[in-house]
Amino acid sequence: MPAIDPTSYEWIRIARDGEGVATLTLVNPRRKNAVTRPMHRELERVWEDVDADDDIRVAILTGEGDAFCAGTDLSAQDAENRSGRKGRPPTRGARRLFWNMLDAEKPIIAKVRGPAYGVGVNIALACDMVIAAESARFCDSHVRMGIAPGDGGAALFPLLLGFHRAKEYLMLGEPIDGRKAADIGLINHCVAEEELDGFVDGYARRLAAGAPLAISYAKMSVNLLLKQMTAGAFETSLAYDQLTLFTDDHQEGVAAFLEKRPPGFKGS
Numbered sequence: 001m002p003a004i005d006p007t008s009y010e011w012i013r014i015a016r017d018g019e020g021v022a023t024l025t026l027v028n029p030r031r032k033n034a035v036t037r038p039m040h041r042e043l044e045r046v047w048e049d050v051d052a053d054d055d056i057r058v059a060i061l062t063g064e065g066d067a068f069c070a071g072t073d074l075s076a077q078d079a080e081n082r083s084g085r086k087g088r089p090p091t092r093g094a095r096r097l098f099w100n101m102l103d104a105e106k107p108i109i110a111k112v113r114g115p116a117y118g119v120g121v122n123i124a125l126a127c128d129m130v131i132a133a134e135s136a137r138f139c140d141s142h143v144r145m146g147i148a149p150g151d152g153g154a155a156l157f158p159l160l161l162g163f164h165r166a167k168e169y170l171m172l173g174e175p176i177d178g179r180k181a182a183d184i185g186l187i188n189h190c191v192a193e194e195e196l197d198g199f200v201d202g203y204a205r206r207l208a209a210g211a212p213l214a215i216s217y218a219k220m221s222v223n224l225l226l227k228q229m230t231a232g233a234f235e236t237s238l239a240y241d242q243l244t245l246f247t248d249d250h251q252e253g254v255a256a257f258l259e260k261r262p263p264g265f266k267g268s
């Protein structure tokens, strides 16, 4: 089957080590690897390319520099794309990203240092395993931007953390550091900063040495359950996300972030 073509990706750097492990790096470091519309579209399609490449057995997803991903790119430059007025209906991309990750056949490990915010935390949680450095901060920050959490967080957080903890984090939009995230079961492991690369490398190699079909079917069995359990909440939360997308509060949340001031929300 065809090898993945790294040159067809602008916002994801793709490196294969020749021993079955591919590292996919989100690249928008000036904005903490925030997800632009074109990066989103690349994230929607990359999993199919990974699955089709016979030389890849395991994918590691990470971010360039000191961040995993700061969520949707809220900068003015990306605003027009974000509004969804151009091109496809805005919900379609979010749906494709979430389901394409859950449908991917090969194991995906999220390697997280620094912030994983907004859609960034949900991309990490949609991976099969999440391994973080102590610097990691996991945060579904949608409400801080005046918008409902519609990228998967409203479905994944309750499953991983239970209802009360999930509501605390989703409704306050406050971060969970790497150590605590491991302690409360949001992620698999948290290690010291300098150990992260080696730890994830060893972990990926253990997976790459395993029986690919058996591992893939193990993943797909669990993800069938995950998809059944999350489908309703995912769709409903995505609709709520769209309801809040064009509110004054969302505009205010984004403006306040960009102007580096606290927001004044009004409920409209």
Ligand SMILES: C/C=C/C(=O)SCCNC(=O)CCNC(=O)[C@H](O)C(C)(C)COP(=O)(O)OP(=O)(O)OC[C@H]1O[C@@H](n2cnc3c(N)ncnc32)[C@H](O)[C@@H]1OP(=O)(O)O
Residues within 6 Å of the ligand: 030, 031, 032, 034, 035, 070, 071, 072, 073, 074, 075, 115, 117, 118, 119, 120, 141, 142, 144, 145, 147, 257, 258
């Ligand atoms: C429709 C919406 C869907 C969603 O996904 S809602 C969620 C959107 N994302 C967020 O809520 C996260 C926003 N970002 C932050 O809260 C913070 O950043 C972080 C906690 C991620 C990191 O904080 P720190 O380490 O102090 O870095 P820094 O100085 O805030 O950021 C460095 C530069 O990166 C820019 N940046 C960060 N996140 C984004 C983003 N999501 N979109 C656009 N730019 C971003 C900043 O503005 C700044 O830039 P400059 O150096 O010019 O001041």
